[in-house]
Amino acid sequence: MADRLTKAARSAHMARIRRRDTRPELIVRRLLHRLGYRFRIQLGGVPGRPDVAFTRRKKAIFIHGCFWHAHEKCSLSRIPKTRTRFWTEKFAANRERDRRLEQAAKDAGWKCLVVWECELKEAAWLERNLVKFLGPKRLRE
Ligand SMILES: [Zn+2]
Numbered sequence: 386m387a388d389r390l391t392k393a394a395r396s397a398h399m400a401r402i403r404r405r406d407t408r409p410e411l412i413v414r415r416l417l418h419r420l421g422y423r424f425r426i427q428l429g430g431v432p433g434r435p436d437v438a439f440t441r442r443k444k445a446i447f448i449h450g451c452f453w454h455a456h457e458k459c460s461l462s463r464i465p466k467t468r469t470r471f472w473t474e475k476f477a478a479n480r481e482r483d484r485r486l487e488q489a490a491k492d493a494g495w496k497c498l499v500v501w502e503c504e505l506k507e508a509a510w511l512e513r514n515l516v517k518f519l520g521p522k523r524l525r526e
Contacts, residue, residue: 409502410436410448416508417515421522433490435497444519445495447487451502455480461503 410426414437417424424437431438435445451461455476464472483499490497498518504511 407448407450409450409500409505412505413437413446413448413500413511413515416512420512420516422515422519431490431495432493433486433488433495433497435486435490435495438495439519442519443495445490445497446515446518447483447497447499449483449499449501453479454483454501456501456503459501459503 414424414426417437422439424439426437431440431445433445433447436448437446439445449456451459452463454462456462464476487497487499496518498515500511500515504514
């Protein structure tokens with residue numbers, strides 16, 4: 386049972402880490418800003434708590450680090466070699482939570498886009514994808 390405590394403590398610790406502004410989030414926000422979009426971050430009232438929200442457009446962006454969010458078939462995502470079972474369960478739970486949060490936003494009428502950390506390397510592609518998702522820039526948020 387000592388392991389359960391460790392697990393809970395670790396889980397709480399990881400939850401804290403996840404809530405902070407991560408590097409992928411900062412990169413996407415900087416890119417959006419450079420593209421001329423204005424947006425709100427981590428808006429409490431938006432279902433699913435997306436990382437970036439465009440309230441007038443009702444569009445939400447979820448930005449996922451490939452490791453913590455267990456991006457499937459991605460080279461940045463892997464199961465650590467120790468405590469494999471713990472991590473496997475943890476990542477399954479993370480994926481399930483992501484799915485639930487995105488669905489909550491969609492159910493409330495928000496259009497959603499997920500940006501993965503590994504996609505940040507394809508800057509031109511990502512830029513096109515963001516513009517396509519968001520549409521014209523002039524709307525004030
Ligand atoms: Zn990835």
